[in-house]
Amino acid sequence: MKNGLLTLYLCLGAAAARNVFQGLKINDIDSLEKELELNKRDGKNVVSLELSEADLGLLKKEKRDGRAYSGLQIPFEMSQPELEDALMPDAKTGNLATALTQIQDVSIFSSYIRDMVDLYQKCDDTTQFNTNSQSDNMLLIFAPTNEAITELSEKPWQFPRPVTRESDANDEASSYNLRHFVESHVVQGSNVADFAKEEVVLKSLNGNRIHLRNTDTGFELSLEDVDEWLPIRKIELTANGALLLIDKTLSWPHRG
Structure with a gap:
């Protein structure tokens, strides 16, 4: 969806979070930019999207269905690395x-x-x-x-x-x-x-x-x-x- 916004919420304490969330792929750079703007706030249980393109592992832009997009890989940090x-x-x-x-x-x-x-x-x-x-x-x-x-x-x-x-x-x-x-x-x-x-x-x-x-x-x-x-x-x-x-x-x- 062209105008759809991708919101990311990570509920701390979810039973299988550490085994399930290894990373999330985003292929719509327009939605990502909007979400970056919306997430400039403190959220106790919200994954921060204020990351640079280098941090996100921005891949080269390609064409799909006549529109440009970028493939992104967001690395989630372990909530309890110890x-x-x-x-x-x-x-x-x-x-x-x-x-x-x-x-x-x-x-x-x-x-x-x-x-x-x-x-x-x-x-x-x-x-x-x-x-x-x-x-x-x-x-x-x-x-x-x-x-x-x-x-x-x-x-x-x-x-x-x-x-x-x-x-x-x-x-x-x-x-x-x-x-x-x-x-x-x-x-x-x-x-x-x-x-x-x-x-x-x-x-x-x-x-x-x-x-x-x-x-x-x-x-x-x-x-x-x-x-x-x-x-x-x-x-x-x-x-x-x-x-x-x-x-x-x-x-x-x-x-x-």
Whole structure:
């Protein structure tokens, strides 16, 4: 329509906005110019059209049906770019053992796993554990950041069993505590299809029941006995499982 005006409204909070609006093509330069003039105002939920031709990616003018037009590509910005890494990426060729060494934010937790030979071997095993399998045989590691661990009132090797002052990290109680802490964050027997579900309940190696849900803004988790949802900061999908970064630990002193 020659005299039609193209109005653009982006409702923040729309359920699938981040996946649907990748860009909008406009082929009527007359309507665009009118709309640019109309949109010179502050609009909380309105996409600004005050962009230069360079920003819009103005293509060369062509003829169609006897009139000139320009093809434009308007790039929409993500309303929550900090959540971009929380979306499911393509699987990498490496395994969990490799991924753990590459992310500095979880280096403390990674060092705990490396000290547990049996668990570290699972992270390195792509035969028994395989992301591409349709069976429930992939590993999930909910890895707390270094900051989350250092903020604990006690060191992970100091709870839940009491450790005497003379004890060190090599005694029986400390070893038990450290394993208990790590196993609170590891799930064995998941499937990549779990990420497509609205919500799934997972069980960690030491019995933690973890609710993982897929929301409009990314993935988040909650422990069954804790009324709080924790956003997943980032997901690394590997050949034998997934590494999920979180800002809080799933085990802490005096829990329960």
